Amino acid sequence: MRDWIDRRVRRRLDVIENSPACRVWTGRRNRRLLVLAGGAALLMLWAGLAVIVRFAPSDLARDAYLSMGAVAMTVLVLVYGWLTLATRGVTAVPAQYLDERQRGEQHRAYAGAHSLTTVVLVLLAVLAALWSMGDRLTLNVPTALLLPLAFTLLATHYxxxxxxxxxxxxxPPPDED
Amino acid sequence: MSSEIVYNRISMLRAERGISRKDLATALGVHYQTVGYLERGEYSPSLFLALRIAEYFEVPVEVVFSLTPFARLGSGS
Incomplete structure (x- = not known):
């Protein structure tokens, strides 16, 4: 099993190194444009949740959320793939396949994302508290919200x-001397 | 953060000995971009990697790395 994983990761790194897209997106400006597109897609997923909260249960809520989700996921999948190539797989493979600089980058990425995810969860907790405020003993939460919320959190975390x-x-430094 | 800059002569030593960035990276077991980042001063190596680089070039570590800028060749000092 370990050999199989090892072969798979090394093949993945090989694909990343030899991909032409690696060179297209590796410049800082292009990478940042992709990050902005990815961020917009994530925001669209979160906005979809607001649509569910406001309009569910209804056909409008379902159609609007599914459309927004489809667009957001298409953009996110493309952006994720291109950025993985552009960063040479630093956040896509286990640390033992990286050198010390790359491991440092991976660590910084996870640490920064952890802080941001904490902010997202705190905001979510505040929104939940505001939503449930008042003298009510029960609250109607659309069932349609549960799976998309979990999915959006997962996409954000990932x-x-x-x-x-x-x-x-x-x-990055130029590839050729 | 400027006080944490570590200057190095890797590109000079590499050019002097006709070694490509990829060859040096392979010998050190690091990604070739890491050599590029080292040369540009955008990454300071661990003590282990610094010692391995010095060992590879067969020079003392202070010949490759310094906390102060290296004097330019022919600067007269």
């Missing part, structure tokens, strides 16, 4: 390290 790392990295 993509933030790569987005942060891609924003932070300087222009």
């Amino acid at each position: 993509t933030l390290p790569l987005l942060l790392e891609s924003w932070r990295l300087p222009d």
